[in-house]
Amino acid sequence: MVSTVQNTDVKQKESDHAVVVAVASRAVFEPEAQGGDNVYAEGVAFPLLQALQKVNERLLEENSAESLLFDIVLITTDSQQQQQSSHLISSTKHYGLEVSRFCFSTEEDFIESLLQNNVQLFLSTDRNEVSQTSQKGVLSALLDEYTTSCPSEQLRVLFCGDAVIRPDTNPTPASRQAAQSFSAQLGKMRQRFGMSDSPLSIVLMTSCGGRDSCGGALRTLRSLGISVDEAYCLAGSPRGPILSVLRPHFVLSDCFSGLED
Amino acid sequence: MSLNTGQSLTVSGQDLTKNGSSSRAPWEDARTVLKPSTPTRKPKPPKPENAITIAVSARVLFTMEKEQQIYEQQGMEDYIKYQVEHETEPFSPGPAFSFVKALEAVNTQLRELYPESEELFDVVLMTNNHANVGLRLINTINHHQLFIERFCMTGGNSPIGYLKAYHANLYLSADPIKVREALEEGIAAATMFTPEKIMEVSETQLRVAFDGDAVLFSDESERIYKAHGLDKFFEHEKAHENKPLDHGPLKCFLEALGKLQKKFYAKGQRMDCPIRTYLVTARSAASSGTRALKTLRSWGLEIDEALFLAGAPKGPMLEKIRPHIFFDDQMFHVEGAAEMGTVACHVPYGIAQRVTKRGIWDKDTSSAPK
Numbered sequence: 057m058v059s060t061v062q063n064t065d066v067k068q069k070e071s072d073h074a075v076v077v078a079v080a081s082r083a084v085f086e087p088e089a090q091g092g093d094n095v096y097a098e099g100v101a102f103p104l105l106q107a108l109q110k111v112n113e114r115l116l117e118e119n120s121a122e123s124l125l126f127d128i129v130l131i132t133t134d135s136q137q138q139q140q141s142s143h144l145i146s147s148t149k150h151y152g153l154e155v156s157r158f159c160f161s162t163e164e165d166f167i168e169s170l171l172q173n174n175v176q177l178f179l180s181t182d183r184n185e186v187s188q189t190s191q192k193g194v195l196s197a198l199l200d201e202y203t204t205s206c207p208s209e210q211l212r213v214l215f216c217g218d219a220v221i222r223p224d225t226n227p228t229p230a231s232r233q234a235a236q237s238f239s240a241q242l243g244k245m246r247q248r249f250g251m252s253d254s255p256l257s258i259v260l261m262t263s264c265g266g267r268d269s270c271g272g273a274l275r276t277l278r279s280l281g282i283s284v285d286e287a288y289c290l291a292g293s294p295r296g297p298i299l300s301v302l303r304p305h306f307v308l309s310d311c312f313s314g315l316e317d
Numbered sequence: 318m319s320l321n322t323g324q325s326l327t328v329s330g331q332d333l334t335k336n337g338s339s340s341r342a343p344w345e346d347a348r349t350v351l352k353p354s355t356p357t358r359k360p361k362p363p364k365p366e367n368a369i370t371i372a373v374s375a376r377v378l379f380t381m382e383k384e385q386q387i388y389e390q391q392g393m394e395d396y397i398k399y400q401v402e403h404e405t406e407p408f409s410p411g412p413a414f415s416f417v418k419a420l421e422a423v424n425t426q427l428r429e430l431y432p433e434s435e436e437l438f439d440v441v442l443m444t445n446n447h448a449n450v451g452l453r454l455i456n457t458i459n460h461h462q463l464f465i466e467r468f469c470m471t472g473g474n475s476p477i478g479y480l481k482a483y484h485a486n487l488y489l490s491a492d493p494i495k496v497r498e499a500l501e502e503g504i505a506a507a508t509m510f511t512p513e514k515i516m517e518v519s520e521t522q523l524r525v526a527f528d529g530d531a532v533l534f535s536d537e538s539e540r541i542y543k544a545h546g547l548d549k550f551f552e553h554e555k556a557h558e559n560k561p562l563d564h565g566p567l568k569c570f571l572e573a574l575g576k577l578q579k580k581f582y583a584k585g586q587r588m589d590c591p592i593r594t595y596l597v598t599a600r601s602a603a604s605s606g607t608r609a610l611k612t613l614r615s616w617g618l619e620i621d622e623a624l625f626l627a628g629a630p631k632g633p634m635l636e637k638i639r640p641h642i643f644f645d646d647q648m649f650h651v652e653g654a655a656e657m658g659t660v661a662c663h664v665p666y667g668i669a670q671r672v673t674k675r676g677i678w679d680k681d682t683s684s685a686p687k
Contacts, residue, residue: 251393251447252473259472260448266359266466271455274448286474287448291362291466293483298469301478 058161058169061141065149066156071174074127075241077108078159078170080180081132081140083199085147096147100181101199104305106208107255109154111245114255118248124241129173131159133166133185170194176238179306193230195238197306206303210255213242214304215284217262217273235308236280243282259286259304266291360428362466363435369573370483371420372443372476374490375450377509378417379408379457393447400450407460408453412511412660413489414461416641419523421464426521426591427577430584436577441483442468443476445492480504487570489662497665505570507644507662510651516639516658522591524640525574526659527567527620528631529598529609531646535563536667538605539646543668554605561615562608566666567644568616575618595638596620601627632657646670 062068084105085096108126115122130148132138138160148155161169167189170178178189178196181203189196206212246256260277262270270289277284288298362368375381388396420438427437440463442454448470458465469479477498480488488499488506499506518524530539542550574592581590596613600606602625613620624634632653635643643661645651647669654661 251397251449257472266362267455267458267468270468271452274451274455284448284451286472287451287468287470288479289466289468293362293365293467297482298479301482 058159058165058172059141060169060173061145061158061160063145063148063155063157065152066154068156069125069127070123071127073123074125075177075238075245076127076129076173076175077177077179078129078131078173078175079105080178080182080185081130081137081144083179083181083203084130084153085144094143094146095150096143098151100201100204101179102204103206103208104179104199104203104211105153105155107206107211107305110209110255111211112154115245115248122248124245124248128153128155129157129159129175130155131166131169131178132161133163133180133182135162138162167192167194176234176241190231191228193228193234195231195234195308197308199306202300202303203305206305210257212257212259212302212304214259214261214302214307215239215273215277215282216307216309217260217270218264239277239308240281243277243280246283246285254285257285258282259288259302260284261288261290261295261298261302263290263295264292265289359464359466363437363439365439365483367435368437368439369577370439370441370485370487371417372441372480372483372485372488373413373417374476374492374495375442375444375446375454376491377411377413377489378442379411379414379454380511381408381411397447397449400453404453405456406453407457410461412509413642415518416489416523416660417463417465418520419518419641422521423523423577423591424464427580431580434580436580438577439467440465441485442470443479443485443488443490444468444470445473445476445495446470447472477502477504486573487567493663493665496663500566500664500666505567507567507664509642509660509662510655512655512658512660514658516636518639518641522589522593524593524595524638525571526595526597526635526638526640526643527571528643528645528647528650528664529596529600530562530565531667531669532565532567532644532664533571533596534565534568534609534612536565536646536669537563538608540668551604554600554608558608559611560608561612564616566664568618571618571620572616578619590621593621594619595640596623597631597634597638597643598623598625599628599631600625632659635659635661 079101083099083101085099105128108128112125115125130144141160145158159169159173170189171194175194178194179199180186180196181199183198186196186198242258246254246258249256260273262273267289270287274284274287290298376385384396384400387399417440420440424437442465451470469476471479476495480499481502485504488504489509490496491509493508496506496508527533530536538550538554541553571594574594578590578592598609600609606625610623626634630653631650635654636657636659640659643654643659644664645661646664646666648663651661651663
């Protein structure tokens, strides 16, 4: 059974305009390690949450009445975590995380919970969860051990222009639609800031194709209202070394599926 | 007729299969002509670990003077706006252009002799520019038919990490600060200047000229000269004739060129090798030059021509050689070369940088996108 609890420490966002991002609790907190006082230790997604918060902070600096903000939801995806609800709440408050609400669900109903909460992006360290969610039409991205070394001052979102980073998932029309609509919102957020010193950086990478493939991807993103900050065309060179310099918080690839050059 | 990965088809329908077979029936020819034109399949870029990677910035590959002015006078937003408005207008060639074309000419010849090998030059566009300028850069590369398939547009972030990720063998930029950073990270790098006039250079033979001290060699001898004068310098070099000098920042690049040269020699192309290297040094042939040559020999490196100028200006000699690129650690020589039309690059390394009175780094242009 799902229960949703609001975080009274945090101002709630306007549901019509906010961009709802759900992060799996196992990514936010280290479930095994406890830092005393029943407070969990920081998980790999901490820099990501800080970066999302930074974007909100800067958006409100530009316009104190801004409603296009990230609405962060902490979601449990198994019954074990669901049992830890009070610790999750107290840990969140302890770190002052800008989590608006908590969804306490199990492995059976967490996807339903995502849909009910109008989640536009789901982030998890669990490959299966990401895959299942994506198949149900909710945009999702995998967080890994690299996420922990990402900057906390700037949110870096990587668009993979030739959709090869996740070959195991077959994006459905619904997930492609979800990807495009999230990306368009991200594009709008980006427009609130100038060319330099933006708390949000939109990065494009094409792995296999040459320059024309990257050019095509730039045009596609532009048509979705997304202005790209950084572009990397690898033309077959290994991704690893470049990604470790790039340090994106997460990767989106579903925008381009079906638009092969 | 089927197209497998080995074949390519030009607009005229001429079959350019790798093994050159042309055993097609007449009706296949007709079908070829009627088929909508397929673009010639471009050769695949080599894997970075096999290739000699040359990273060039946008401002040295192309001429972006007008845009640079807009950036400096009106700021980033106007600069980007201008670039996007002129997206379909290609930039004209910059100082590195003829060098890059010569690299491609060498690649073409290498591919002919060694079709399976990936030991080739790989040119990567490494620019600080915002990706909004990306389409104009891609359009320009297409317009000039350059073979550049890899690029990093870092949107203001440092390129150093990406240079390392690509194992860049050489980095050329207009920004002396980035060049210095690259050198400090052990990457061969130089600040490229635009020559004052255009000098015609070969389209089939790549010519690379190097200064000796503080470029190929370390600056150890230059230090002695600066501290104790010419006589002491000669004495020291004579006394240490048989002790190899330590290596300088561009030694590895010369080594990489040598590796490719040997591939041409192996196919009998020594006399007219498509790569030619030159040492253009202020050392004298009679005395201090010996140590330089012995050092090169001890490294197992060959240089095609060694020009000992005994202190004479380098400009006129370079005008005779006509290299595509010349590396020197002293701005005096770089400027002298550029005056006479050579594409000269400054390697900000060693004792010469501290002694010179002129500021090397123009702080005003330090944050300009390259």
